[in-house]
Amino acid sequence: EAQVTQNPRYLITVTGKKLTVTCSQNMNHEYMSWYRQDPGLGLRQIYYSMNVEVTDKGDVPEGYKVSRKEKRNFPLILESPSPNQTSLYFCASSLSAGSQNTEAFFGQGTRLTVV
Amino acid sequence: GENVEQHPSTLSVQEGDSAVIKCTYSDSASNYFPWYKQELGKRPQLIIDIRSNVGEKKDQRIAVTLNKTAKHFSLHITETQPEDSAVYFCAASRGKAAGNKLTFGGGTRVLVKP
Numbered sequence: 001e002a003q004v005t006q007n008p009r010y011l012i013t014v015t016g017k018k019l020t021v022t023c024s025q026n027m028n029h030e031y032m033s034w035y036r037q038d039p040g041l042g043l044r045q046i047y048y049s050m051n052v053e054v055t056d057k058g059d060v061p062e063g064y065k066v067s068r069k070e071k072r073n074f075p076l077i078l079e080s081p082s083p084n085q086t087s088l089y090f091c092a093s094s095l096s097a098g099s100q101n102t103e104a105f106f107g108q109g110t111r112l113t114v115v
Numbered sequence: 116g117e118n119v120e121q122h123p124s125t126l127s128v129q130e131g132d133s134a135v136i137k138c139t140y141s142d143s144a145s146n147y148f149p150w151y152k153q154e155l156g157k158r159p160q161l162i163i164d165i166r167s168n169v170g171e172k173k174d175q176r177i178a179v180t181l182n183k184t185a186k187h188f189s190l191h192i193t194e195t196q197p198e199d200s201a202v203y204f205c206a207a208s209r210g211k212a213a214g215n216k217l218t219f220g221g222g223t224r225v226l227v228k229p
Contacts, residue, residue, distance in 0.1 A: 031215045040124070042204055042219035043159070050214055058216065059116065090158065094215055101147040101208045101215055106158040 002027045006091050006107035013081055013114055021076045021110050023091030030096040032074040033058070033104070034066065036087040043090065049074055050096075081114040088112075117142040119207050121220025129228055134192040136223045138205035141186065145207040148181060148188045149217070153202045162203075163190070195227045 004025045035043040045058030049068040065077040091107040118141040149164035165179045181188040206217040
């Protein structure tokens with residue numbers, strides 16, 4: 001089944017304790033992104049990757065890191081989490097189709113609470 | 116960068132009535148406008164999209180219109196049903212030139228009352 005898989009689904013952590021949220025897709029998509037969802041703000045892009053070893057900042061990259069060593073995986077790393085990073089996080093992937101967008105497929109989401 | 120505004124933030128309709136959600140965007144280079152539906156506790160899922168070379172697109176009870184001159188686009192749901200209750204997000208993108216980035220509106224919570 002074609003899907004984007006995130007882990008963990010729920011995470012409660014303490015301020016300053018490094019964590020990684022994993023994202024994997026099995027659709028051979030070139031594009032992958034991370035978004036955070038906060039009430040009233042919609043989804044805001046954190047980082048994106050156009051292909052292996054190619055990553056770039058989105059609108060709210062501060063406090064986050066990513067890597068794209070393999071096409072299928074795009075982990076999100078919080079080196080020193082703070083309470084303002086408490087949010088619902090979504091990974092998404094889409095296929096490259098020339099210069100045009102194609103449908104973005106989202107993972108199940110990761111609800112992160114930083115205390 | 117791109118800015119997408121979405122209205123209303125909440126919408127309550129009677130079952131069978133129509134629902135309309137409106138979005139405006141700021142970047143005239145945006146050329147792709149998808150709409151996502153997010154049910155409670157679930158992931159956003161694409162329900163319809165439109166590209167800038169098209170003015171209107173329909174899929175059964177849902178339709179989207181695009182006015183490039185005014186830089187706004189709308190989602191229309193006819194004959195609403197209880198299963199249409201969800202949060203709907205509009206988005207805009209410049210395509211590959213912007214890394215396929217989607218800029219989302221703030222969302223509209225739609226409640227269909229039986």
